[in-house]
Amino acid sequence: MDTGLGMILIEICDYNLLTSEHLEKIARHPEVAVMSYDCLNICGMCSLRPFAIVNGQRIFAETVEDCLVKIERKVEEELKNLA
Numbered sequence: 001m002d003t004g005l006g007m008i009l010i011e012i013c014d015y016n017l018l019t020s021e022h023l024e025k026i027a028r029h030p031e032v033a034v035m036s037y038d039c040l041n042i043c044g045m046c047s048l049r050p051f052a053i054v055n056g057q058r059i060f061a062e063t064v065e066d067c068l069v070k071i072e073r074k075v076e077e078e079l080k081n082l083a
Helices: 064-082
Strands: 008-013 032-037 051-054 057-060
Touching: 008 064, 051 064, 057 064
Parallel strands: 008 032
Antiparallel strands: 008 051, 051 057
16 A cells, blocks of 8 residues: 555554555545554544544544545545645
């Protein structure tokens, strides 16, 4: 997966329901970097629902698909802010 230049950082936990493979499409943007950590110290959230931290903001949803939609929206918003 191309991790881009890192202007927009998506962070996920290794135990998350959302994986880096789910984020491959979003990570194709050259401005997006995906970092996977053993733990993000948001105790228990990784086992409850899919989530990611996008530029410091927690994004979560009931399903992986809904979470991906929300992450994509946030990335698009961040990309507009970079322009």
